[in-house]
Amino acid sequence: MSVFKSYLELIKFRLTSTVVATSSFGFLIALKFVKGDLWLSDFNWLLFTGVLIGGMFIVFAANGMNQIIEKENDSKMGRTSNRPIVEGRIQIRDARIFCWVTGFLGIFTLIAVGASFLSVLLGGISLVVYVFVYTPMKQVSPMAVMIGAIPGALPPWIGYTAIVPRVDELGLILFLVQFFWQFPHFWAIAWILHDDYQKAGYWLLPTRAGRDKKSAYQVLIYTVILILVSMMPLMYGIADIKAILVILPLGLFFLFKAYRLFSTLEVSDAKKLLYASFLYTPVVFLCYILF
Numbered sequence: 001m002s003v004f005k006s007y008l009e010l011i012k013f014r015l016t017s018t019v020v021a022t023s024s025f026g027f028l029i030a031l032k033f034v035k036g037d038l039w040l041s042d043f044n045w046l047l048f049t050g051v052l053i054g055g056m057f058i059v060f061a062a063n064g065m066n067q068i069i070e071k072e073n074d075s076k077m078g079r080t081s082n083r084p085i086v087e088g089r090i091q092i093r094d095a096r097i098f099c100w101v102t103g104f105l106g107i108f109t110l111i112a113v114g115a116s117f118l119s120v121l122l123g124g125i126s127l128v129v130y131v132f133v134y135t136p137m138k139q140v141s142p143m144a145v146m147i148g149a150i151p152g153a154l155p156p157w158i159g160y161t162a163i164v165p166r167v168d169e170l171g172l173i174l175f176l177v178q179f180f181w182q183f184p185h186f187w188a189i190a191w192i193l194h195d196d197y198q199k200a201g202y203w204l205l206p207t208r209a210g211r212d213k214k215s216a217y218q219v220l221i222y223t224v225i226l227i228l229v230s231m232m233p234l235m236y237g238i239a240d241i242k243a244i245l246v247i248l249p250l251g252l253f254f255l256f257k258a259y260r261l262f263s264t265l266e267v268s269d270a271k272k273l274l275y276a277s278f279l280y281t282p283v284v285f286l287c288y289i290l291f
Helices: 003-011 013-035 045-069 092-112 117-137 144-163 169-192 194-199 213-236 241-264 267-290
Strands: none
Touching (some): 003 092, 013 045, 092 117, 117 144, 169 213, 241 267
């Protein structure tokens, strides 16, 4: 297996690309909100590209450091036992150097293209919280999911603050949409992989009982909160009634999948909820942009 492919596995490139894509949504929503038009002749391609590349490097570093720290636990789980550090295809020393370099490159890129101080700060916070708080907490408490949702929710806000260099209501709403989306999304994954996670001592479902009604009820509640939060940009004129006509049916479909999991507690329904989650945030953010 090539070294290049091993490093692609280290950085989880496909996952990285989906995470970074949300920063582009935040950037475009901010542009629409501030200037009222996305298709400007003076569109700042340097800043836009820099935000994407800088965010990508930061996520590279976070994913790599996560695998360094979790090497022993990864070796215990079927899903992760073939990761490059576990199999020795990448040495820990080399992986650590790679992660420090990409982490600094990510921050430097944001600074170099003129991203705001707040955007750079949020990028740094996402890296620190993911690596040094969320990762070690996974073996301690189900609260790790809530902590992990913070860096996971920052990319759209990083993109937004590259244009709007302040904390405001719309930026916080974008953060909250991504934040609350992660609970049904990640708990669906944890439901599917619960037995595998237990081999490494991870408690990632909402309750210690695992796949029970109380856990499924939490999934249901957070899905409802997500749908309500997703409607909030309408209050700030960032979207109109056409957005509601898309977001509300999509939200009800997502809620139905969460209810099915609550009703059956079956892994098959957790998989259906997971697939529905992949659709939700891209469509919601696109509605904010297009409508």
